[in-house]
């Protein structure tokens with residue numbers, strides 16, 4: 487039997503460009519629950535953009551803030567949370583999400599991710615680098631971790647609304 491959603495927080499995980507924020511916002515609307523973007527929460531708490539946090543304090547500082555913000559969001563109330571691609575890599579955060587939330591892995595091919603990150607947004611991990619190479623390296627490390635989510639939904643070259651539909655079917 488597939489995991490049935492019983493109102494716990496839904497947490498979208500996956501690499502940069504997987505569609506976590508866009509799909510998450512629409513999923514929340516369909517479910518009638520709040521949407522929270524963890525990266526935006528971190529930016530608001532810090533009063534700086536993610537890029538500024540990385541530049542001023544480094545990745546580790548960002549990861550600490552990310553861990554705290556996500557822990558605060560695991561309050562049992564129904565909501566959809568989009569996480570940054572690295573959040574689920576942290577062992578403590580991953581354990582918390584797996585225990586308290588319904589994790590859904592949005593899984594897209596490297597080609598699709600590259601296309602999406604090229605079009606949108608400023609990602610400090612990709613600045614001045616070959617995005618395909620970075621994303622392949624991140625996928626090698628992270629996909630085995632993302633695979634621990636009870637639900638995996640492909641997020642390739644389909645409109646995001648199809649992905650939302652696939653999630654709604656998967657969660658019962």
Ligand code: S3P
Nearest residue numbers: 501502503525570571572609610
């Ligand atoms: C990161 C992904 C970003 C953001 C930060 C680090 C990562 O979020 O949290 O730049 O480590 O994969 P998105 O996955 O929303 O791009």
